[in-house]
Every structure is written in C-alpha cells, then in structure tokens.
Amino acid sequence: MIRTIAKPQEKKVTGCGECRSTCQSACKTSCTVGNQSCERVTREEKIEKI
Amino acid sequence: MVHVFHYHGHHYLYDTGSGALHECDEKTARHIAGEPVEWTDEELKAALADIEGLKDAGLLYKEEVPAAPVKSHEVKALCLHICHDCNLRCKYCFADEGAYHAAREMMSLETAKKAIDFLIGNSGARKVLEVDFFGGEPLMNLDVVKATVAYAKGEAAKRGKRFLFTTTTNGLLLDDDAIEFLNAEMENVVLSLDGRKEVHDAVRKTVNGKGSFDAVIDKIKKFVRIRGDKHYYVRGTFTAKNLDFSKDVLFLADQGFSSLSVEPVVTDIPELQIREEHLPVIEQEYEKLCDEYIRREAEGKGFSFFHFHIDLEGGPCLQKRVSACGAGNEYFSVVPNGDIYPCHQFAGDAKWKMGNVFEGSLNADIRDLFATSCLFTREKCGNCFAKFICSGGCNANNYHYNGDINKPYELTCVMMKKRIECAMHVHAERKSREN
Numbered sequence: 001m002i003r004t005i006a007k008p009q010e011k012k013v014t015g016c017g018e019c020r021s022t023c024q025s026a027c028k029t030s031c032t033v034g035n036q037s038c039e040r041v042t043r044e045e046k047i048e049k050i
Numbered sequence: 051m052v053h054v055f056h057y058h059g060h061h062y063l064y065d066t067g068s069g070a071l072h073e074c075d076e077k078t079a080r081h082i083a084g085e086p087v088e089w090t091d092e093e094l095k096a097a098l099a100d101i102e103g104l105k106d107a108g109l110l111y112k113e114e115v116p117a118a119p120v121k122s123h124e125v126k127a128l129c130l131h132i133c134h135d136c137n138l139r140c141k142y143c144f145a146d147e148g149a150y151h152a153a154r155e156m157m158s159l160e161t162a163k164k165a166i167d168f169l170i171g172n173s174g175a176r177k178v179l180e181v182d183f184f185g186g187e188p189l190m191n192l193d194v195v196k197a198t199v200a201y202a203k204g205e206a207a208k209r210g211k212r213f214l215f216t217t218t219t220n221g222l223l224l225d226d227d228a229i230e231f232l233n234a235e236m237e238n239v240v241l242s243l244d245g246r247k248e249v250h251d252a253v254r255k256t257v258n259g260k261g262s263f264d265a266v267i268d269k270i271k272k273f274v275r276i277r278g279d280k281h282y283y284v285r286g287t288f289t290a291k292n293l294d295f296s297k298d299v300l301f302l303a304d305q306g307f308s309s310l311s312v313e314p315v316v317t318d319i320p321e322l323q324i325r326e327e328h329l330p331v332i333e334q335e336y337e338k339l340c341d342e343y344i345r346r347e348a349e350g351k352g353f354s355f356f357h358f359h360i361d362l363e364g365g366p367c368l369q370k371r372v373s374a375c376g377a378g379n380e381y382f383s384v385v386p387n388g389d390i391y392p393c394h395q396f397a398g399d400a401k402w403k404m405g406n407v408f409e410g411s412l413n414a415d416i417r418d419l420f421a422t423s424c425l426f427t428r429e430k431c432g433n434c435f436a437k438f439i440c441s442g443g444c445n446a447n448n449y450h451y452n453g454d455i456n457k458p459y460e461l462t463c464v465m466m467k468k469r470i471e472c473a474m475h476v477h478a479e480r481k482s483r484e485n
Contacts, residue, residue, distance in 0.1 A: 001075060002100040005062075005478045006362035009071040014199055015369035017120045020214070021127035021180055022375035022441075023393060029376045030465070033358045034439030039178075041364055 013040050052111060053435030054083040057475045058341070064474060066435055067112030068185075069473055071362055072104070094101050102379060119373035119424035122380060124174035129383040130165055131393045132157045136224050139261055140294065141253045142289060142317045148186035150385065152400035156191045157386040162198040164407040165384040169203055171410070174256035179206065182216040184383075184394055190221035192231070202455035211459060218285075220254070220274070221266035229273050237281060241270050244286040245298020245312065252291060253322070267305070283356065286312040289322040293331045303346070303353040314465055316395075316447065324461060333468045340472035344479045357469040358476045371425070371438045377445050378404070378420025391453040392420055395446030419455070420445065428456045430463075440466045444465055 018039040022031045053064040057152045057201050059078035063072040078097045093298035104110035134155050136148025148154065173179055181202060183195050214237040221241050232239050243266065244250040251261020274282060284307040299312050314324050347354050378392030385397050388407040396402040404413040425431055428442040444459040453461040
C-alpha cells in the first residue's frame with residue numbers, strides 16, 4: 001500500500017524573484033534552496049490571518 | 051524519477067517531478083527500485099493499482115519540467131564584509147582568520163554607504179533588500195554597522211523599500227549595547243558556537259591561543275534569552291576531529307538553543323578536512339541526530355535543525371529551485387575597500403573581482419556566468435533525486451574543490467542527500483503524529 005505523505009501546493013505565481021537570497025540563511029556554506037519559502041505565499045498567508 | 055529509500059524499517063518514494071513524498075510497504079519499494087520481488091497475485095494487483103492511481107494524479111513518475119531559471123538582474127542582497135579582522139583565530143577559518151589573505155582592515159562608513167547606494171540603485175522594482183554584516187568579526191566595527199543600518203533605513207524609506215539585516219558574530223563582543231542593537235535591528239543573527247567545550251576550544255582559539263568557549267557561552271545564552279522569538283541561529287562547524295557531531299548539536303540544544311545549524315567544515319587543512327572515508331560515519335551521525343530529533347519533538351522538547359527543514363508542501367517555485375543561490379547575479383559580497391565579489395567565499399580572489407562600489411559597474415562576463423549557471427548547467431545533477439532541493443550545491447564549494455562552479459563537489463552531495471532523506475523522514479514522522 002502507498003500512503004502519500006506530502007504533495008506540493010500548486011504555485012499561483014512563479015519566477016517572480018521576490019524570495020530571499022539563499023545565502024542569507026544560517027549556513028553560509030551549504031545553502032539549500034529547498035529550505036526556503038515562497039515570499040508571496042508567506043505574505044498572502046499573513047494577510048489571510050489578519 | 052522516483053527515488054526509493056529506506057529508513058529504519060520505513061520505505062519512502064520521492065517523486066522528483068511532482069515533489070511528492072510517499073511511504074509504502076517494502077515489496078512495493080523494491081518493485082519500484084527495480085529489484086526482484088516475490089508477490090502474491092493479490093499483492094501485485096493492489097500495488098499496481100496504487101501506482102497507477104498516483105500516476106494518474108500526477109504524484110508518481112511525473113515528468114520533470116525543464117523550467118528556466120529566474121532571470122532577474124535586480125540585486126537583492128549584499129554580504130557586507132564590515133570588518134576584515136577577527137578577535138578569534140579559528141583554525142578552519144576559510145577567511146584566513148578574518149583577513150582574507152590581505153591586510154586586516156575595517157570597512158569605513160563611506161564605503162558601507164556606497165555599498166548601500168549600489169544595492170538600492172541596482173534593486174529595480176524589488177521592495178525588500180537584504181544586508182548581511184559579515185567578517186571577520188562584525189562587532190569589532192559595531193559603530194559602522196549601526197551607522198550603516200541607520201543610513202540604509204533612511205535611504206530605503208525615501209524609495210519605498212525595506213531592509214532585512216543579518217549579523218554573523220562569534221559572540222565575543224556581545225555586551226548589553228550590542229545585544230540591544232542587534233535585537234532591535236537584525237532580522238536574523240547567526241552566532242558561531244561549535245558545540246561541546248572541548249570541540250569548540252580545539253579549533254576556535256583566541257588571539258592568545260586559548261579556547262574561546264568560556265568567553266562566549268554565557269554571552270550567547272544571554273543574547274538568545276533576550277532575543278525571545280525573533281530569528282537567530284546558533285551555527286557550528288564540524289570537522290574530521292568531531293565526526294560524532296550529533297553530540298554537538300544535541301549539546302547545543304541542551305543549552306537551551308532552539309534554532310541550530312551545524313555544518314561540515316570547508317578547509318584544506320588535512321587534519322580537519324572532511325574526506326571520503328568519513329562519509330559513512332557522517333551519514334550515521336545524521337541518522338542518530340534524526341532519531342533523537344524526532345524523539346524530542348514527539349515529547350514536546352523539540353528544536354529546529356536547519357537541514358531537517360524542507361517544506362515539502364510549500365517551498366519555493368520551480369524557477370527558484372533551478373536558479374541556484376543567486377551569488378554573482380543578485381547577491382554579492384563587498385569587502386572593506388569596496389571591491390565586489392560573487393559571494394563571501396570568493397572574496398579576496400582577484401580572478402573573481404567583479405567591480406567596486408565606488409565605480410558602480412559589474413564585470414558582465416562574471417555576472418553572466420553566474421546568471422546562466424543553474425541546475426541544468428550542472429550535468430552531474432541530472433540524475434540526482436535531490437536536485438530540486440539543493441539546486442546543484444554551493445558555487446564556491448564547486449569551484450574550490452572541482453575548479454568549476456558547475457561541477458558539484460561529490461562529498462557535499464553525499465551529505466546533502468543524506469540530510470534530505472532525514473528531513474523527509476522527520477516530515478513523515480511528524481505527519482504520523484498529527485494523524
């Protein structure tokens with residue numbers, strides 16, 4: 001049996017470039033794009049909460 | 051591509067095309083991995099039905115879309131080398147103990163202002179800009195950091211922009227004044243601490259050659275206590291001397307630090323360098339850490355480890371995922387004399403000097419090299435399951451170890467893949483608890 005653990009949400013906007021610079025994270029040597037979030041989605045979620 | 055991996059009796063399928071993660075029984079996992087499996091008719095029928103159902107839903111064997119990288123030429127971030135000097139002499143320092151293979155010097159306020167002008171002037175329509183105060187040790191030049199922040203905020207306000215500031219510090223100069231300023235102005239603070247006292251002291255020495263653990267631990271604890279819920283990372287480095295680094299991560303968690311990152315060293319010093327023969331032990335360490343991480347989280351005593359955070363349901367868009375880190379194109383380092391480099395790890399290497407903030411222009415060839423470098427220019431990444439998460443690794447690591455920003459350094463690939471598998475297992479265990 002196969003159980004789905006996670007599936008990515010569809011992105012409404014792509015390639016806008018508003019995301020933070022990857023190297024501003026903690027590591028400075030092992031930068032990982034997958035650790036980042038989408039600034040647009042984060043912003044929209046904040047607005048929804050307000 | 052479907053990546054099949056196993057973790058302590060759990061069997062996972064990660065579909066690179068869709069980004070979906072599934073857990074399954076061992077026979078299904080082995081079948082998808084192309085291994086021979088002894089099925090009953092009923093088992094096979096059920097497994098194939100599941101597989102077909104997920105295929106139809108676009109969650110398994112989904113075709114990978116060859117997305118183009120983000121092609122923005124807007125500058126969004128600067129690493130400001132506010133101080134090319136340091137009050138520590140860490141053995142593994144990639145920055146030549148703060149001096150970057152040149153004279154020890156501080157960035158002047160004039161240069162810092164020019165750098166801010168350069169960033170704002172090249173930021174196009176982008177509203178949020180980022181500056182990372184880096185060194186050496188930035189707090190040795192705190193007055194300039196403060197004045198630069200004030201200047202940047204003033205200039206940004208005139209243009210409808212906003213700055214996010216970060217400071218990376220070894221903690222030695224964290225007095226009440228520095229703590230108050232950093233907590234008021236910094237979006238993120240990265241505090242360097244390697245873990246257990248004996249591990250930290252073996253490499254992070256004072257100018258007089260003494261271990262620095264006792265000199266920083268209480269200051270960093272105080273800072274974090276006052277910091278409250280604002281972002282910070284206690285960031286360590288592990289070397290060949292402490293391959294049992296999971297103990298250091300847990301030691302840091304036991305000190306009350308809840309946001310941690312411990313990274314493999316970048317050095318060519320033989321006794322500290324991570325080598326291929328270390329990889330099996332390092333992979334085991336990540337698993338040990340992962341197991342304890344999950345155990346603590348389940349007991350409500352969890353902490354955050356940078357590399358175990360992968361947002362499998364959200365995360366950046368595909369264009370960002372193929373664009374790599376942005377160094378040399380939308381992110382640059384500026385050293386004390388105003389010279390511009392692709393990132394901090396290239397600073398001081400004349401071959402990679404891209405310009406100077408007093409001149410304002412950038413070397414178009416170097417910028418083009420970085421702007422066009424992406425996941426698809428890194429041939430080795432083509433068949434790697436991790437590619438849409440790591441984006442082809444660190445340009446600087448690739449260059450320093452393999453002589454080409456597009457040739458991923460194999461040792462970091464192995465560690466990255468292990469961390470990603472652990473992160474996926476962490477996510478799956480969290481989901482199980484929620485259900």
